[in-house]
Amino acid sequence: MKRPVLRALRRDPRVLVRLGLWSVLESAPALLIGLAVARAIDDGFAAGRPATGLAWLAVLGGAWLVAAVGAQRVVLAVAAIVEPFREDLLSHVVEGALDRSAAPGPGTEASAVARSNLQVELARDALASVVTVVRSFVFTAVSVLLGLMTLIPQVLVLVLPPFAAGLGLFLLSLPVLARRQRAFLLADERTAESVTAVAGGLRDIAACAAEERAAAAVGRRVTEQAEAGRALARVTAVRTLSLAVGGWSPAVLVLAGTPWLLSEGAGAGVILGALAYVTQSLAPALDNLVEGLGVSGVRLWVSLDRIEESARTGADRPLAAGDRLPAAHGGAELRGVTFAYGPHAEPVIAGLDLSVPDGDHLAVVGPSGIGKSTLAGLIAGVLRPDAGEVLVGGVPADRLAPAERVLIPQEAYVFRGSLMENLTYLARAGAGQVDEAVAAVGLAGLVERLGGYRAEIRPALLSPGERQLVALARAYLTPARLIVLDEATCHLDPVAEARAEEAFARRGGTLLVIAHRPASALRARRVLVMDGTRVRLGTHGELLASSPLYAGLVGRWDPRTSSAEAPPGTRPDAPSGHAA
Missing domain, CATH: 1.20.1560.10 (ABC transporter type 1, transmembrane domain)
Structure with a gap:
């Protein structure tokens, strides 16, 4: 008190x-x-x-x-x-x-x-x-x-x-x-x-x-x-x-x-x-x-x-229907998940089974519009499946306590206020913890340029990459055991992107990255390929040998764009299948 x-x-x-x-x-x-x-x-x-x-x-x-x-x-x-x-x-x-x-x-x-x-x-x-x-x-x-x-x-x-x-x-x-x-x-x-x-x-x-x-x-x-x-x-x-x-x-x-x-x-x-x-x-x-x-x-x-x-x-107070619940761990489980944007629309994801163990580092790749961001939204609890269930730490994703997971989209949210307020509004963190997060994700240069943590931020005066770094440091400070980066580093250069992803990998917990560059897949422990007819799960080396789509995506990836184009013959609007 x-x-x-x-x-x-x-x-x-x-x-x-x-x-x-x-x-x-x-x-x-x-x-x-x-x-x-x-x-x-x-x-x-x-x-x-x-x-x-x-x-x-x-x-x-x-x-x-x-x-x-x-x-x-x-x-x-x-x-x-x-x-x-x-x-x-x-x-x-x-x-x-x-x-x-x-x-x-x-x-x-x-x-x-x-x-x-x-x-x-x-x-x-x-x-x-x-x-x-x-x-x-x-x-x-x-x-x-x-x-x-x-x-x-x-x-x-x-x-x-x-x-x-x-x-x-x-x-x-x-x-x-x-x-x-x-x-x-x-x-x-x-x-x-x-x-x-x-x-x-x-x-x-x-x-x-x-x-x-x-x-x-x-x-x-x-x-x-x-x-x-x-x-x-x-x-x-x-x-x-x-x-x-x-x-x-x-x-x-x-x-x-x-x-x-x-x-x-x-x-x-x-x-x-x-x-x-x-x-x-x-x-x-x-x-x-x-x-x-x-x-x-x-x-x-x-x-x-x-x-x-x-x-x-x-x-x-006793939990009631709709209450937010704590998770037992940061792993995610999808069982027969189907999702479509509308009752008459073709499913973006259909009958998907996927297991992401606690502490896993998973990269999700696939052509534009294939459903990668939809998958991120389902795991983060932002979207509800039309069929099946999504569990995070044994809890339905849409009933998960907010402190248990963080989803960072492409366009990072930064509000007008001090830099410290922007960094700590999701967590109660001391100065030492803030310094650690800033150093880990590579935000120190922006802190110095602005004149310290008390500097007032005007979002319109920050570049998209700077806003992403602020959001990444904010997520790093949270106690969340599940971090979902939905192309959250797309405005960073490859070196800054690598630094941020490696920081979250060292931080612990479960990391899900919607890959923007092939290097994200190389850094991940496992890779999920969404190809429109089925999904394939494995390491980078395994998928190069077993998935023509993945080999084509890696070979055709353009670092100047936010995603890869689908090679000829793929169907980016087809439903997803199962992950082994």
Whole structure:
């Protein structure tokens, strides 16, 4: 639950540095207010030098102007922290919803997604408030303590103990406050669900004469929420007590200790300056902290907890028809598969049996239009067979969990955003893993040209080959055990293509390559030839000897085109057969 917050704070240390520097400027009045008041009185007005007094007040006024500039910049720095935090949480929620979107079973209803999105917005606003108030409290408290030490160190004896006691009392109450706040929110949600159910079934309730029963059910929910509200109110009262102890009792102690301070050499201006520090800076800072953490901090904790709970509920609920399933391994099995693009169209693939063991490296070759991309789509679960079944890791391909396989087509998908976002949106990967993937597929040159992972990508300004490299690195980072490259290297030169395919072969798992060049077949462990009347499966050497079509394709392959033309005598529109 704490990871998203820590990740947001650590994402860019430069933002934290800027936030700290601007916070120093914003806290300038807290540092100067007591000193300026004391000097204006003792050295100025009380000493008969009004110009000196006015000068000190002018210094204080200038500090407020500086603080205004700092406050403006603080808002921008806080936004730079919380907006990426919101995007991370929203991505987490949307990815979870997309993973379950194919199954209209429990936990996938639109209202659940809407509630999660609402929790994301609440968490974003709460984090902004927490960062703002905690930062302000720390810098203000430090400024006040420095100012009091400069003014008269003895006053710290009167100020520090009650201030620490009030702060400690509040911090000790936070865990209980968070639990009570969570209980109240859950009770509120249950009440809303109960009222919604009753409102939607009023006709049925009246027809069944169940008014009293429905009213009693809603009444129980309302009573539970009222009890939760009262329990929350009791804990919330501790906030008022902590503020009284830590914020206002120091002012009372300073007034009560005035004779002692005067005996220690303090003047009237020093006493008023100390009171200004306590009442105008320290007490408001503690008040803001108590209000911010007591409301926004608890709301942040509860919102993150509810988001994580929703994710666990979706992940742990019983599987329903249409749910996405994990695979036992990365192998694929096709049994009597037939597929046609339309009820009256001739099948592109007919009665195909094919076994691709886990860890295999298979290249698929054949003339254009023979069904190679169709086969890739069937194995990836993008297409459903008209007859037969396609299994990946023992699971029907169309019910396979998205994280178990990756299909990269010819036209690679790259979206507008940072390079890092493009590389990691399918996987949670650290910097070291990203570096490894970039080096493996040969993307380092593009990273350097763009200026690093934080560079913004405009897809239209990238070449087709560069977009393919980005997609390849993205696939390399995923945990998928089945990778399907459907001419995904067709825009790369032969050297870059070899590097990428060899990287995926070393990566492990099952690799299926729709071959664009004969070298892809040479690198593969096995080759599947689709010839329009039947399919043949074997090594490169075996197929050269047994398949005239394969020998012809290898001999006639033009590296300047995306596929080979069928030699005379073949029928590229005929159905496929069986693989031995």
